[in-house]
Amino acid sequence: MEADGKRHIIHGSRTDEFTIWNIADIHWMSRACAEGKVKEDIQRIADDPYSFWMGGGDYCEFIGHTDRRFDPDSVAPWVSVKDLGNLGKAGMEAIRDMFRPIRHKCLGLIIGNHEKQYELKKEHDGLHGWLCAELEVRNLEYCALFDLAFSRRGKVKNPKLVQGAPSKINGGGSMVFRIFGHHGAGYAQTPGGKLNKLIQFMQSFEADIYFAGHVHDRVGRREPTIGANAACDKLEAHERLGIISGSYLKTYAQGVTTYGEQRGYRPVSLGASWVRIKPHTRAMAAEV
Incomplete structure (x- = not known):
């Protein structure tokens, strides 16, 4: 677990409202990945100056041809045989390129069980760390606590994320979450079981906001x-707010028999979840 310090979002007005996204369980390179939805959400973050995000893990499917779970029909058609021979590199380079336009808005990246197991089984330790270094974002490992301070300054047009302490300029103070x-x-497959975790x-854990994923629900x-x-x-x-983020992996997809379909899992709501924050009033709302 990481105690990962403080980040500041510098902004201009007490009426500002922010959206903090949890982008998790993408499962890129799977044929059942909702690729269009992934790109749509990333574009929404890029276009909205008041949107920031963290990564929740399982960015790639990472089930290679030597894995007992491997099913060639479940691999995205654009994945080449050469990619399968170097799955970790191909997958992480794709995720790096996908996240690059919004890296300046990233609060940090968590590693998922798919990345973790691939690192262990393929003796490829540091793959997630490489991604964080390439994007120049914080490595949150599997679990982390960190503070997010909204610091109001007078002449700020668009909010800006600053790692560590911002420069000392006159303003209206900070509100920390x-x-x-x-x-x-x-x-868990039932709504109650997922909620229990x-x-x-x-x-x-002591926090104001909780982000989790893995169970593919919102x-x-x-x-x-x-x-x-x-x-x-x-x-x-006092209130604490928690969300489980949705997945971008379809349980049922046209023309492919997924692992979830074979297990009889429920269809999932695709896309990320997020929290809306009004720093001045400390109002928080979950969007699922």
């Missing part, structure tokens, strides 16, 4: 708590 990110875990994260959860002020003479309510 602690974020917990995990690729996700478990094999998110609740477990929210009960185990779920949001609020956890209210009651406390008191510093003098303990007034009750205060």
Whole structure:
């Protein structure tokens, strides 16, 4: 697990509202990957100056020809035989090129179980680290906590992400949100089972916002708590917000028999989930 410090988003107005995306479970190179939806969401982030994002892992399918799960019919038609001979390099280069236009908006990249298992089985340690270095973004490993500070400054037209402490210029102060990110875990197929893992994260780690993935569903959860002020003479309510991000891997796709179809899994809602934040009021809302 990583305690990964603080990032600042420098912005200009107390009325600003931000969207923090969790792009996870893309499974690029799979024939069942909703490639158009991936590109659409990346373009939305690129076009919106108030959108920022983190990566939630499982960016590539990474099931090669020596893997017992390998099915040639499930490989994207554009993947060459040469690519299969060097799957890690081909996959990560494709993801690097895909994320490059929005790397300046990235809060960090989590590694998923597909990348992790490929690194272990192929003795290719550092593949995820290479991707982070190429994009010049933070490596969050499998699980991380970090602070996201929204720092208001007077003459800022478009928000800007700054790693570490920003330069000291006059402004309206900062509002800090602690974020917990995990690729996700478990094999639950029911809505309640998937939600239980998110609740477990929210009960185990101290944060304001929780991002998870892995179970290929879009779920949001609020956890209210009651406390008191510093003098303990007034009750205060606090809320934590958690989301499970959706997948870009179709359970059922035309012309291919997927692993999910063979297992009888439910169809999934495609695309990312995100959180909307109004820093000045600390208002948070999940978009699933």
